[in-house]
Amino acid sequence: MLPENTRRSLPMALLHAREAVMARFRPMLAAHDVTEQQWRVLRVLSEAGPVEATELAERASVLPPSLTRIIKALEGRKFITRNKAEGDGRRVVLTIAPAGSALIDALSPERRVIYDDIEQRFGHEKLEQLLDLLESLIGGEN
Amino acid sequence: MLPENTRRSLPMALLHAREAVMARFRPMLAAHDVTEQQWRVLRVLSEAGPVEATELAERASVLPPSLTRIIKALEGRKFITRNKAEGDGRRVVLTIAPAGSALIDALSPERRVIYDDIEQRFGHEKLEQLLDLLESLIGGEN
């Protein structure tokens, strides 16, 4: 059945929910001149070490064309370094640089506070339920 | 607590979920050369009649600058008409045009099929649960 009102439309609800959550994180990122996507890329590089572009794009949920732009920006600010893979001149390997690690460290506490606040307001139980449902929706070939 | 792995990160999960759902609708919209946001605007105008720009932006979940661009595009294709509000020269009133209504009618059956398919695969019960949780997350000043 089609959703009669817009609020019960799944795409709309997901959009609003994401908007509501990101509104909490955006000021923090803006204060450090980092976009949401740049932040995701940095986090993946911080947690996973040197990674090839294709894998990085997947893990950070960014499309390849966007990643190219993000790499340029982050490299320009010395947050990451970019090298060709040895043995395959097509592949590119990205590595986090000291300035990048420093930014991660600087923002993590704030990030934790925001995340905790959301979890507390929304409820731990409900958050787990929501994450389970979302995971199922994503993974289930829906 | 911070989410250890990316899959249990709420912003990421919402992003992926929305992406998974929209992937189903996108081909339909692309086939008719309508963007997702243009489609939302058309639907609101179709369901709510003539509406002022500010209200339209809210109901379609589109930012005012985006709405300006969308109006231009839709007006150019004769899907909507744009007039000044009588009594207040600042306000703009949008109305759906016959071609716009025709597009809505043409796409609605397809839309229903896709939505039904998602609901069937995911499960009616789970969909309702998910919508409830999302609604709570959005509305709860979280």
Next chain:
DNA sequence: TTGTTTTAATTAACGCGCTAATTATATGCA
């Protein structure tokens, strides 16, 4: 080895999200 096919990354083109600034019209106040 040479030519074809495949793969990785980039570029191109267009629209939207987002913030900030600007324009135009209304409203409020002295």
Next chain:
DNA sequence: TGCATATAATTAGCGCGTTAATTAAAACAA
């Protein structure tokens, strides 16, 4: 009435999403 303030819409500027096209390098085949 005249001026300051407030409001609605638009414009500007930048980055990302998305699809398609392009470039460069590797793998494969004759």
